[in-house]
Every structure is written in C-alpha cells, then in structure tokens.
Amino acid sequence: MQPNYKPPFAKFVKKQRMPLQLAIEDAVEEILENPSVGEQKSGDLRDIYVYKFKHNQAEYLVAYRPPSADELCERDNEIELVYIDFYQVGTHENFYADLKNYLKSRGK
Numbered sequence: 001m002q003p004n005y006k007p008p009f010a011k012f013v014k015k016q017r018m019p020l021q022l023a024i025e026d027a028v029e030e031i032l033e034n035p036s037v038g039e040q041k042s043g044d045l046r047d048i049y050v051y052k053f054k055h056n057q058a059e060y061l062v063a064y065r066p067p068s069a070d071e072l073c074e075r076d077n078e079i080e081l082v083y084i085d086f087y088q089v090g091t092h093e094n095f096y097a098d099l100k101n102y103l104k105s106r107g108k
Contacts, residue, residue, distance in 0.1 A: 001032050003028055003084055006088070009086045009088055012089050023055040027060075031062065031086075032084060035049070035084060039052075047065050048087065049065070060090065060091060061088075061089065062086065063089070063095075063099050065087065
C-alpha cells in the first residue's frame with residue numbers, strides 16, 4: 001500500500017522538527033502495515049480511522065481512510081496500487097472540527 005498525503009497532513013509535517021517528523025513517519029508505516037490499527041469513527045466521520053501515538057508526552061492523532069474491501073479486490077494477474085489517504089495529523093485540540101471542515105470543503 002502507498003500513502004496519499006492530503007494538504008493539511010503534508011503542511012503540518014513540513015512545519016515540525018525532525019524528531020516529530022520521524023515519529024509521524026513511524027506511525028504512517030505502522031498504519032500502512034495494518035490499516036485497521038486505528039479506531040474507526042462514527043457519524044460524519046464514519047469512513048475515517050484515527051491512530052493515536054505519543055511523542056514527548058503529547059498525544060498526536062493521525063486521521064486516515066483505509067481502502068475499502070472493493071478497492072482491495074485482486075484481479076487475475078493484475079497488480080493495482082492501493083492508496084491510504086492521510087488527511088490530518090495533530091494534537092487533539094480542534095482536531096475533529098478541523099478535519100470535518102476540510103472534508104466538507106473537499107465535498108467528501
């Protein structure tokens with residue numbers, strides 16, 4: 001599986017110092033290995049999973065959408081790249097409100 005970083009995710013990571021960038025990279029790798037590692041949200045965010053990790057005594061959240069079962073179907077002798085969309089990463093403060101605003105602005 002390949003990561004697909006959405007603008008809010010990439011912008012946050014770019015602004016951070018290297019140790020946090022590496023911690024985020026580790027979280028992304030763990031999600032890519034096992035997309036169901038996060039907690040599935042409900043309501044408006046029912047297609048979104050959130051993975052939590054700690055860095056320097058602060059808890060960070062990673063919002064992502066794993067591929068659906070239809071996207072994972074294998075066809076005979078065809079190789080398809082499957083992407084996991086990473087929408088946002090940050091601390092809990094305003095995390096879900098910002099995520100909802102982003103998804104609403106993108107029409108998803």
